[in-house]
Amino acid sequence: MPELPEVETVARDLRTAVLGRMVLGVTLLRPSVVRHPAPERFVDELTGTRFAAITRRGKFIDCALQRDGATAGDLILHLGMTGHLDVRLPAERPRPHTHLSMTLDDAHELRYADARRFGRVLLGPRAELEALGVLPRLGVEPLSAEFTAAALDAVLRHTTRTVKAALLDQRGVAGLGNIYVDEICFAAGVRPTRRCHRLTRAQRQALHGAIVTVLGAAIANRGSSIDDYRDLWDAQGTHQEVLRVYGRAGLGCLRCGSLLRRTLVAGRGTTYCSVCQR
DNA sequence: ACCTACCTGGCC
DNA sequence: GGCCAGGTAGGT
Numbered sequence: 001m002p003e004l005p006e007v008e009t010v011a012r013d014l015r016t017a018v019l020g021r022m023v024l025g026v027t028l029l030r031p032s033v034v035r036h037p038a039p040e041r042f043v044d045e046l047t048g049t050r051f052a053a054i055t056r057r058g059k060f061i062d063c064a065l066q067r068d069g070a071t072a073g074d075l076i077l078h079l080g081m082t083g084h085l086d087v088r089l090p091a092e093r094p095r096p097h098t099h100l101s102m103t104l105d106d107a108h109e110l111r112y113a114d115a116r117r118f119g120r121v122l123l124g125p126r127a128e129l130e131a132l133g134v135l136p137r138l139g140v141e142p143l144s145a146e147f148t149a150a151a152l153d154a155v156l157r158h159t160t161r162t163v164k165a166a167l168l169d170q171r172g173v174a175g176l177g178n179i180y181v182d183e184i185c186f187a188a189g190v191r192p193t194r195r196c197h198r199l200t201r202a203q204r205q206a207l208h209g210a211i212v213t214v215l216g217a218a219i220a221n222r223g224s225s226i227d228d229y230r231d232l233w234d235a236q237g238t239h240q241e242v243l244r245v246y247g248r249a250g251l252g253c254l255r256c257g258s259l260l261r262r263t264l265v266a267g268r269g270t271t272y273c274s275v276c277q278r
Numbered sequence: 279a280c281c282t283a284c285c286t287g288g289c290c
Numbered sequence: 291g292g293c294c295a296g297g298t299a300g301g302t
Contacts, residue, residue: 080285081285082285082287115285115286116285117284117286118284159279160279165279165280227288267280267281267282
């Protein structure tokens with residue numbers, strides 16, 4: 001469900017809601033959502049910590065924790081396809097499939113829910129989690145200074161895979177998913193089925209520009225609420241209203257009017273304009 | 279570089 | 291009942 005713009009929106013709101021708060025208690029209703037460490041240790045090590053910083057890396061939310069003012073690892077959350085975070089008062093009924101609830105020192109609860117359970121939760125120093133192999137090593141952050149046209153070239157140039165598959169791979173560029181890859185390909189005028197090594201330099205540059213502008217616009221609109229994405233306060237984003245290809249198969253291209261096609265690429269439903277995208 | 283499995287819910 | 295869904299991981 002959430003891709004980079006939705007995760008960024010939730011991370012920013014989370015900063016407002018829980019930064020500086022202490023975790024007084026932890027209720028782990030479905031231990032299997034915690035991938036590391038073991039459930040008892042997870043609860044013990046999280047209890048009594050304070051949220052010191054909240055950042056996003058790809059589609060992961062990283063809450064840096066402190067205990068007695070000293071660094072105490074990171075609470076790392078991935079929302080999968082259907083994950084939700086809520087900040088609610090205890091009297092409010094938890095949404096279905098709530099797997100983890102943290103009671104905070106301002107009387108609110110921070111809750112993690114995920115119907116399909118494709119998401120996960122981890123706790124520990126980020127470096128340690130990466131060393132253990134329980135956190136994947138992610139590619140370049142597309143909204144960082146390191147994401148230059150040359151950096152994208154390095155991802156695309158030496159592979160024969162489709163552009164769609166390469167951009168979905170979190171080890172290349174971190175944070176892109178099915179909606180935004182289709183939108184990026186349309187904005188760049190590139191077919192998602194195109195093989196990376198056959199891209200022209202101009203096409204690679206167009207993709208680089210499109211990644212930055214599409215993600216920026218989606219964040220400004222607080223993400224796309226297609227099915228069940230909602231922010232921390234249960235409000236919808238508005239970017240779904242301006243998507244140009246995702247969800248528009250069979251409708252007219254907003255640029256040239258021809259019917260948008262839908263195919264399967266890299267195992268994912270893919271919509272594109274066969275006239276505007278080459 | 280693919281392909282399937284992992285889950286639940288909603289729609290036809 | 292079957293198909294589809296914003297995402298990975300693991301096996302071939």
